Amino acid sequence: xxxxxxxxxxxxxxxxxxxxxxxxxxxxxxxxxxxxxxxxxxxxxxxxxxxxxxxxxxxxxxxxxxxxxxxxxxxxxxxxxxxxxxxxxxxxxxxxxxxxxxxxxxxxxxxxxxxxxxxxxxxxxxxxxxxxxxxxxxxxxxxxxxxxxxxxxxxxxxxxxxxxxxxxxxxxxxxxxxxxxxxxxxxxxxxxxxxxxxxxxxxxxxxxxxxxxxxxxxxxxxxxxxxxxxxxxxxxxxxxxxxxxxxxxxxxxxxxxxxxxxxxxxxxxxxxxxxxxxxxxxxxxxxxxxxxxxxxxxxxxxxxxxxxxxxxxxxxxxxxxxxxxxxxxxxxxxxxxxxxxxxxxxxxxxxxxxxxxxxxxxxxxxxxxxxxxxxxxxxxxxxxxxxxxxxxxxxxxxxxxxxxxxxxxxxxxxxxxxxxxxxxxxxxxxxxx
Amino acid sequence: xxxxxxxxxxxxxxxxxxxxxxxxxxxxxxxxxxxxxxxxxxxxxxxxxxxxxxxxxxxxxxxxxxxxxxxxxxxxxxxxxxxxxxxxx
Numbered sequence: 001x002x003x004x005x006x007x008x009x010x011x012x013x014x015x016x017x018x019x020x021x022x023x024x025x026x027x028x029x030x031x032x033x034x035x036x037x038x039x040x041x042x043x044x045x046x047x048x049x050x051x052x053x054x055x056x057x058x059x060x061x062x063x064x065x066x067x068x069x070x071x072x073x074x075x076x077x078x079x080x081x082x083x084x085x086x087x088x089x090x091x092x093x094x095x096x097x098x099x100x101x102x103x104x105x106x107x108x109x110x111x112x113x114x115x116x117x118x119x120x121x122x123x124x125x126x127x128x129x130x131x132x133x134x135x136x137x138x139x140x141x142x143x144x145x146x147x148x149x150x151x152x153x154x155x156x157x158x159x160x161x162x163x164x165x166x167x168x169x170x171x172x173x174x175x176x177x178x179x180x181x182x183x184x185x186x187x188x189x190x191x192x193x194x195x196x197x198x199x200x201x202x203x204x205x206x207x208x209x210x211x212x213x214x215x216x217x218x219x220x221x222x223x224x225x226x227x228x229x230x231x232x233x234x235x236x237x238x239x240x241x242x243x244x245x246x247x248x249x250x251x252x253x254x255x256x257x258x259x260x261x262x263x264x265x266x267x268x269x270x271x272x273x274x275x276x277x278x279x280x281x282x283x284x285x286x287x288x289x290x291x292x293x294x295x296x297x298x299x300x301x302x303x304x305x306x307x308x309x310x311x312x313x314x315x316x317x318x319x320x321x322x323x324x325x326x327x328x329x330x331x332x333x334x335x336x337x338x339x340x341x342x343x344x345x346x347x348x349x350x351x352x353x354x355x356x357x358x359x360x361x362x363x364x365x366x367x368x369x370x371x372x373x374x375x376x377x378x379x380x381x382x383x384x385x386x387x388x389x390x391x392x393x394x395x396x397x398x399x400x401x402x403x404x405x406x407x408x409x410x411x412x413x414x415x416x417x418x419x420x421x422x423x424x425x426x427x428x429x430x431x432x433x
Numbered sequence: 434x435x436x437x438x439x440x441x442x443x444x445x446x447x448x449x450x451x452x453x454x455x456x457x458x459x460x461x462x463x464x465x466x467x468x469x470x471x472x473x474x475x476x477x478x479x480x481x482x483x484x485x486x487x488x489x490x491x492x493x494x495x496x497x498x499x500x501x502x503x504x505x506x507x508x509x510x511x512x513x514x515x516x517x518x519x520x521x522x
Contacts, residue, residue: 062499062504063499198491199489260475264473265473268470275447289510296521300519302450317443322470340483343483375462375469378466
């Protein structure tokens with residue numbers, strides 16, 4: 001039988017794609033003929049993979065990431081590689097070396113980040129599903145800002161083999177889609193053990209979403225409705241939680257005291273890991289050529305200074321500083337204690353409730369160039385980073401609008417209970433649609 | 434409080450080139466971010482080791498891998514099957 005192919009329209013009004021495949025072959029399986037876009041930090045054999053960085057311009061991976069192999073085996077057609085903040089470092093997709101992605105709901109606004117291209121491609125109907133990666137909210141934030149569904153799986157459920165590393169201990173590849181069912185289907189394809197990633201568990205995902213949440217106990221952390229959270233957003237999310245109550249869930253107030261320093265712990269951890277991971281980009285094995293006649297440090301400094309954007313260099317330097325002798329104890333070591341405290345807070349709360357609900361993002365999508373100061377951009381991640389620090393699953397599902405822009409309801413669950421957060425999101429989605 | 438001199442030093446350690454105009458901006462932003470990181474001084478506890486973690490080890494067995502051509506394909510400078518790198522000494 002001749003291989004079947006899909007052809008794709010070349011137009012890309014939101015700059016969602018960095019590489020657009022004009023046609024793609026597909027096979028049989030649960031995703032037979034389904035167009036799936038892949039974030040540009042996930043390796044695709046034979047298709048340029050840049051992490052939206054000039055330092056990987058022209059890099060053609062010689063192998064597929066584990067998840068890409070799984071997509072192909074499931075019959076999916078790879079539609080292209082999506083725009084992102086350079087190496088995943090950002091909350092807006094404006095830190096792409098190849099121009100920002102625009103939010104399909106309002107093109108004067110950002111789609112969120114760092115998986116902004118994946119979210120915009122799904123929201124605009126260019127593909128049915130997409131893969132993103134989530135280090136501190138990079139799937140859930142753009143899902144919320146673009147009005148679609150995005151799941152950050154439990155750490156260890158999806159292989160990171162072939163994901164170009166930014167912060168290994170925090171990041172997970174995960175699905176984005178317009179519906180909870182699509183997200184669940186894609187999760188079923190990508191989850192499971194991979195012998196090339198020793199942090200994966202043998203926990204495949206075989207689950208059909210179930211909308212019955214009678215008797216479910218939902219924790220509502222006060223910190224998710226406190227300082228810095230827009231009142232319009234908080235109101236929409238409270239109403240959505242009321243809907244869960246109507247469906248038979250019971251809500252309980254709770255508190256995550258470690259939220260006070262969770263964001264600082266997150267940024268110290270991810271910048272430290274980035275400073276090590278991004279040392280490999282030196283223009284020797286891939287990327288723009290170094291001047292090999294120069295001395296080692298001069299050659300690297302030149303190529304990295306020219307090809308890394310401001311945010312990437314900022315994070316590499318912050319991480320280098322946080323790990324340097326004299327500061328390690330004050331920053332990195334403290335951040336790891338803080339991280340354990342976040343985990344302990346979640347463990348304590350999950351003894352009494354099944355899931356935790358709140359807003360995904362403290363505001364609606366920012367206007368382009370609104371977040372010019374790095375610290376103010378970092379602060380926008382406050383509600384998403386706790387799940388990454390603890391490794392727990394978390395999903396964002398659209399729950400209404402504020403000022404005409406979509407708002408995401410975030411559901412976090414116990415470690416490895418990805419199925420449960422999917423069910424809660426599904427119950428909500430089915431009730432309102 | 435970090436100075437421009439400190440940031441210059443970190444940039445050199447990390448091999449990220451920064452120019453004179455960027456130095457002031459980076460220093461200013463660093464101080465704002467490090468001020469925010471000071472909240473970690475309030476962290477209590479000893480971060481007791483987790484009991485749910487274990488090492489995953491395997492035998493060091495040679496298996497088929499990428500061909501030499503594939504490995505070298507993305508390298509900008511190469512010669513006789515080797516990658517050329519800047520001089521160390």
